[in-house]
Amino acid sequence: MKTYRLSQTSWITADPKRTPVLTRAYQHSLNGSHLPDGEPLLEVDAVSLRFGGVKALTDISFTVTQGHVHAIIGPNGAGKSSMLNCISGIYHPQEGQIRLHTAAADGSRTLSTLTQLPPHRIARLRVARSFQNIELFSHLTVLENLMLGRHIHMKHSVLASMLWFGPARRQEIQHRQLVEEVIDLLQLQAYRGKPVGALAYGIQKRVELGRALCIQPALLLLDEPMAGMNAEEKEDMARYILDVHELAGVTVVLIEHDMNVVMDISDRVSVLDFGRLIADGTPDEVKADPAVVEAYLGSDTEDAAVREAVEHLKERG
Numbered sequence: 001m002k003t004y005r006l007s008q009t010s011w012i013t014a015d016p017k018r019t020p021v022l023t024r025a026y027q028h029s030l031n032g033s034h035l036p037d038g039e040p041l042l043e044v045d046a047v048s049l050r051f052g053g054v055k056a057l058t059d060i061s062f063t064v065t066q067g068h069v070h071a072i073i074g075p076n077g078a079g080k081s082s083m084l085n086c087i088s089g090i091y092h093p094q095e096g097q098i099r100l101h102t103a104a105a106d107g108s109r110t111l112s113t114l115t116q117l118p119p120h121r122i123a124r125l126r127v128a129r130s131f132q133n134i135e136l137f138s139h140l141t142v143l144e145n146l147m148l149g150r151h152i153h154m155k156h157s158v159l160a161s162m163l164w165f166g167p168a169r170r171q172e173i174q175h176r177q178l179v180e181e182v183i184d185l186l187q188l189q190a191y192r193g194k195p196v197g198a199l200a201y202g203i204q205k206r207v208e209l210g211r212a213l214c215i216q217p218a219l220l221l222l223d224e225p226m227a228g229m230n231a232e233e234k235e236d237m238a239r240y241i242l243d244v245h246e247l248a249g250v251t252v253v254l255i256e257h258d259m260n261v262v263m264d265i266s267d268r269v270s271v272l273d274f275g276r277l278i279a280d281g282t283p284d285e286v287k288a289d290p291a292v293v294e295a296y297l298g299s300d301t302e303d304a305a306v307r308e309a310v311e312h313l314k315e316r317g
């Protein structure tokens with residue numbers, strides 16, 4: 001198991017009460033990938049996206065490795081969400097390819113091209129997605145929202161499910177068992193029967209993470225999962241993302257503006273600026289890259305506070 005700065009000395013404080021009492025058994029049920037760690041899972045190859053005459057992405061290439069937390073960062077308007085939209089099938093790039101490597105439990109392998117697939121087909125390949133804005137059903141309970149994450153795996157008719165007999169009943173029980181594992185993993189037990197609309201913002205974001213996890217993803221795409229959170233909520237979410245990664249074994253692609261979070265929990269970082277990839281490497285390599293510093297600060301900035309923050313990041317390396 002990898003050791004993160006998060007568990008040693010970082011902006012996140014030690015919290016013994018928060019230590020999850022979970023085992024690697026979760027990896028067998030919640031992780032949708034059987035690829036060995038270290039192998040390519042997702043390949044983005046020379047992807048370009050245009051809206052009319054405006055280029056949102058230009059010739060983007062990077063690889064997401066199985067078993068990694070891969071961050072995509074950049075200034076506002078850099079094309080980060082557009083990149084996730086291309087991976088998840090919401091946008092279809094005009095140029096380039098996006099390929100997903102998958103392996104079944106029996107060792108058989110499949111290479112799928114995602115570039116022109118619709119979102120529901122990509123979800124069936126176990127690519128799950130969360131959004132910047134909460135996309136939950138506020139009148140439904142936490143449990144009901146999480147059960148919706150299982151819909152792509154449900155095979156029986158609506159009538160059989162309503163009557164709840166035979167195979168439909170057995171399937172419902174199996175789905176419910178997996179959802180209960182997600183509730184345990186994300187420590188949502190106290191909220192499982194409450195309407196989502198009555199919960200605090202940070203808890204709602206955790207429920208959205210849980211619903212994506214209920215797909216049993218091979219790849220989990222998180223679009224600014226900590227947006228709008230206070231410091232305590234960010235700390236909790238960072239820990240839960242690491243739980244999902246380490247205990248459930250899920251590979252994560254993360255968009256996040258908080259550089260402390262990115263540097264603490266990521267294995268690799270890709271940096272976009274004006275729709276172009278300007279850096280790709282480990283957190284230490286990226287934060288030392290002059291092109292990255294210029295993208296965030298500008299070459300002529302005189303903002304001492306911002307410069308001090310950058311120097312602080314370098315010192316922590």
